Amino acid sequence: MSASGYQVLARKWRPQTFADVVGQDHVVRTLRNAIARNRIPHAYIFVGPRGTGKTSLARIFAKALNCTGGPKADFDPADPAVVAIQEGSHLDVIEIDGASNNSVEQVRELRETARYTPAQGKFKVYIIDEVHMLSTQAFNALLKTLEEPPEHVKFVFATTEVQKVLPTILSRCQRFDLKPIAPDVIAARLKLIAADEKVKIDAAALACIARLADGGLRDAQSILDQMIAFCGGEIAEADVLDVYGLVSAGKVAELAAAVAAGDHRRIVGLVDECDEAGRDLVRLLTDLQTLVRAALLESIAAGGKTDRLGTTLTTEQVTRLLDGLREGEGSVKLGLAEKINFEVTLLKAVEASRARAIDSLIKELAALGEETDSEKKKG
Numbered sequence: 302m303s304a305s306g307y308q309v310l311a312r313k314w315r316p317q318t319f320a321d322v323v324g325q326d327h328v329v330r331t332l333r334n335a336i337a338r339n340r341i342p343h344a345y346i347f348v349g350p351r352g353t354g355k356t357s358l359a360r361i362f363a364k365a366l367n368c369t370g371g372p373k374a375d376f377d378p379a380d381p382a383v384v385a386i387q388e389g390s391h392l393d394v395i396e397i398d399g400a401s402n403n404s405v406e407q408v409r410e411l412r413e414t415a416r417y418t419p420a421q422g423k424f425k426v427y428i429i430d431e432v433h434m435l436s437t438q439a440f441n442a443l444l445k446t447l448e449e450p451p452e453h454v455k456f457v458f459a460t461t462e463v464q465k466v467l468p469t470i471l472s473r474c475q476r477f478d479l480k481p482i483a484p485d486v487i488a489a490r491l492k493l494i495a496a497d498e499k500v501k502i503d504a505a506a507l508a509c510i511a512r513l514a515d516g517g518l519r520d521a522q523s524i525l526d527q528m529i530a531f532c533g534g535e536i537a538e539a540d541v542l543d544v545y546g547l548v549s550a551g552k553v554a555e556l557a558a559a560v561a562a563g564d565h566r567r568i569v570g571l572v573d574e575c576d577e578a579g580r581d582l583v584r585l586l587t588d589l590q591t592l593v594r595a596a597l598l599e600s601i602a603a604g605g606k607t608d609r610l611g612t613t614l615t616t617e618q619v620t621r622l623l624d625g626l627r628e629g630e631g632s633v634k635l636g637l638a639e640k641i642n643f644e645v646t647l648l649k650a651v652e653a654s655r656a657r658a659i660d661s662l663i664k665e666l667a668a669l670g671e672e673t674d675s676e677k678k679k680g
Contacts, residue, residue: 311522314494316357317378317387319365323490323518324482325354331477332358333374336365341372342475343450346432346458346466349479352517355459358479359428360386362457363394367422382422393419399431399460405438412446415454425454432458433465440467447473481516484508490518491525495536500529505538505550512588513545546581553588556647557596560589560622561610563651572644582643583634586626593623618654625650 316322319329328347335341345362347355364383368376376383385391397411411427419425429435435443447456447470458474460466488507495502502525510528514521524545528536531544542549548556552575559567575585593610600607600616607614614622629646636642 309523310494310498310526311519314522316354316361318376319361319374322354322358322361324486325358325479328358328477328479332362332365336372336374339372341366341455343454344447344456344458344474346460346463346471346474346476347479348460348463348476350481350516351461352514352519352521353479353482354518355461355479356428356430358477359430359457359459360394360396363426363428363455366424366426366455367391367393367419371423385421391421393422393424394426394428396428396430399429399434404436405442408435408439408442412442415446415451419453423453425451426457427454428457428459430459431461432470433460433462437467440470444469444473482518483516484511484514487511487514487516487518487521491521494522494525498529500534500536502528502536503538506536506541508550509538509541509547512550513541513547513584542580546579546584548575548580548585548588550588553585553592556585557589557592558611560647560651561596561612561614561654563655565648565651568647568651569644572640572647576640582639586630586633586643586646590623590626593619593626597623614654621656622650622654625653 319333322329345359347358349355364386365374365376366372367386368383369380371382378384382391386394389396395411395414397407415425415427417425444467446454450456456474458466458470463471463476488504488511491507491510492502495507506528510521510524513524524541528541528544532540538549541547552571556568556571556575559571572582575582596607596609596614597616597619599609600614600619605616607616607619610619626646629642629649632642633639633646
């Protein structure tokens with residue numbers, strides 16, 4: 302393929318049908334059922350972190366509504382109407398960027414065009430991305446159309462910051478919350494992409510990219526694209542760690558074990574190793590929190606104790622440890638001396654995990670007092 306014809310993986314592997322969407326089964330199922338039963342409301346809003354499929358789902362939904370013989374969920378991707386929507390040339394599917402088309406005049410123009418019947422398909426579908434960027438006046442101008450929409454108009458909004466959308470707009474939309482995609486789902490998808498691209502990548506590298514993507518499949522695809530450019534046809538975990546400054550899962554577990562055991566010397570030694578290797582300490586803190594949280598959930602499920610971190614800890618101790626790590630986030634991210642702040646955060650977390658809550662101490666002392674009184678009476 303020529304350089305001019307190259308497509309980045311995030312675009313090449315963008316979902317084209319409902320079957321292609323991963324990690325959002327609850328949304329796909331609801332949309333498919335709505336289409337099958339012809340219960341399609343006039344306005345939807347997709348909410349969620351970046352790269353989780355909001356705009357892709359909006360386009361797929363528009364295809365399902367305006368495909369030949371539609372609405373139908375299982376449309377033919379080769380259908381000319383579907384291809385036109387995919388290419389952005391369909392007259393009745395209008396995509397608007399809320400960030401650059403946020404004025405009241407532009408929304409008024411939208412209201413005027415919405416009155417006219419569709420030219421090609423069954424519905425006029427307006428997809429407004431980053432809808433939270435609309436001005437208050439623009440929202441108010443849109444409100445009238447949302448209250449009394451023409452039968453042939455459907456709105457699909459997408460946003461990463463739903464709290465900025467006016468409640469009066471939200472109350473007139475059917476809301477779908479897209480969740481961060483699970484790391485194992487991302488890794489499985491990347492494995493499929495790598496096989497198609499003739500790239501050899503080990504499972505540890507896939508897990509590393511999935512962890513780095515923070516639930517966003519698009520970010521994961523972009524990272525894989527960069528790794529292919531860096532490594533060529535074979536990618537190992539060490540390559541991903543070096544390029545992105547990550548710490549291996551084994552090293553994170555080793556540091557978590559040192560913190561749980563209260564081994565100050567080992568903690569400082571591991572932090573020195575990571576810093577000298579140019580690792581991202583902010584990211585390391587996040588990974589450490591994730592591991593400690595998993596231990597906390599395990600201790601709750603097990604009835605109050607866990608040895609997941611290599612040392613037996615109570616639920617209270619793990620909670621205090623996680624809270625100590627969380628409290629240090631700001632200083633590690635924004636402080637001038639990142640390494641020092643990171644070390645202090647870890648050492649403070651150790652001390653916090655070994656402290657006892659005053660109320661639990663009072664209860665224990667009270668229980669001991671009751672036992673002593675009982676023994677005296679028996680004596």
